Amino acid sequence: MEAALTPQDILRRYAKGDRDFSGINLNGIKLSGANLSRTDWLDVNLSKAYLNSTVLTFACLTRANLRGAVMMGAHLCGANLNQASLSNVNLSNADLHGASLQGATLFGANLSLANLMDANLIEADMRTANLNGANLVGACLRGANLRQERAIGDQHDIAPSQKKRSIASLHGANLSGADLRGANLSGADLHKADLRGANLQEATLNGANLSEAKLNNANMQGIFLSEANLSNATLSGAVLSNAKLERAILIDADLNGVNLRSAVMADVKASRVQMQGTDLTDTKFSRADLSRADLRGAIMVRANLIEAYLARTNLANANLTDAILNRAELSSANLVGAILIGATLPDGKIHK
Template identity: 40%
Template sequence: MEVQELLQRYEWGDRDFSGVDLSNANLSHLTLVDINLENANLTGANLSRSFLMKANLKGAFLNWVNFQFVKLTEGNLADTDFTKAHLNGAFLVKSDFSRSRLSGADLSHANLRGAILEGANLCGAKMLNVNLRSANLQGANLNWANLQGARLSGASLQNAFLSETNLSEAFLNGVDLRGIDLSGINLSAAKLSGANLEGAALSFTNFREARLQGANLANANLTGANLEAAFLHSANLQSTNLSRANLTRSNLSNVRVLGARLDDTQLSEAVFSDMTQRYLVLAQNKLHQFQLQ
């Protein structure tokens, strides 16, 4: 279909363009509210800065599409193929991306607040400073994705895949990460105040200079984790495995660590609360047990 035909039919009140072929078409700066492009072929098309509020793009092909600065709130983008697409700065609040393919896509600075990305494939996606507040990312594939500076407060990440994910400087305050596997990923300078990481797999994870005040890390595995200069004020580390972890220069004031494993844990220059009731340092400078309140 030619773009001019689509615009003429849209002006006459037609909204159903399901299955059309608009590959490589120039649709930028257009207003196409409520348009139905289900299963359409928009591969390589340019939709930058268009207004597509409540559009239906379910099952559409948008590989390599230019979706920069698009306005599309409450859109249906389930099962859509956005592989290698450019969605920089797009406004996609409360849109449904369930099971969509976004591998290698660029979503930097996009607003996906409250969006549904359950089961979506975001493997290798570039998501610098993306807004994912209150988004549903359950079961999403975020392996090798770059989420540096992403805002994820209130987001659901249960059963998400996060191998080699970059979450440095990300905002994860209050996020429920119970039992999740974050082993070896980069969370340096991340904000995790009040986050629930109970029972999480965090071995060799980089928490350097992260803010974890009030975080629940009970029963988590932090073997070999880097917590250098981390702020852990009032965190719960009860029964946490901190063997070989680096807590150099960390702030451990008011931390609860009853039952924690601290074999070969590095605690040089760490800050302890004046209200510390008990700690025990055994031979060869190995800290085996201590309790801070």
């Protein structure tokens, strides 16, 4: 009976050329270190299996049940894990280069230091996953779900200590060039993550921690960053037109030369932010704290700065044509060479 297959049975069948192990119940089996490349495991039950350093390159694991499996250092290059159940699996330091995990469930999975270069993670459920130090260069995460969880829904075999974790952790992860269009990363920890050149169009990162993250030349059009922490982040060359950054923290961030046209930045905390030459046309800065910010040469045509705090802000040579500055604090700002034609000044008067 196949349900009672032993590790020796699997290895013996493989040695004889058998590559199809689909539909078998292998719950808790121990196959660590085995070479099982180019095998078929469709709909197989490998929950709680021990697969440390197992070679499964180009294996087909579509819809496989790998919940709670231990797969540290496993070799899964080019493997097909579409729609597989990988809740709480330990894939730390595993090699998933070019693997396909489209629609897979990775809830609570440990992918720390894993190689996910060029992996397909479209619409994968990655809530509360640990991706610390993972390599996601060129990975596709369109529509992936990494949002913060208020109450963990998938409780399969979660240890009590694990239940406390409520955010996806990508601390220091390499996501340069990754496709994250429409991904949900609300509340995710992306501290010091590398997102240079990543595609984040219309992605949701509300409340995410992006402090010290590298976002140079990233496409962030229409991104949702309300209440996100971008302190000390570098975003030079990034495109954030129509971005939503209400109540975001941008203290000491580098946004030199960034496109922020029509962005919503009400109530942001952006003291000492670098915005030299930044395009802020039609941007909404109402009640924003821009104290000591460097906005030299910034394009702020029609910008809404109602009640903005601009103490010691450097606005030298900035273009504030038709800007709205009602009740803004400008008393100690540097306005040398600034263009204020048609601007509404703090006292309500229009500058001629």
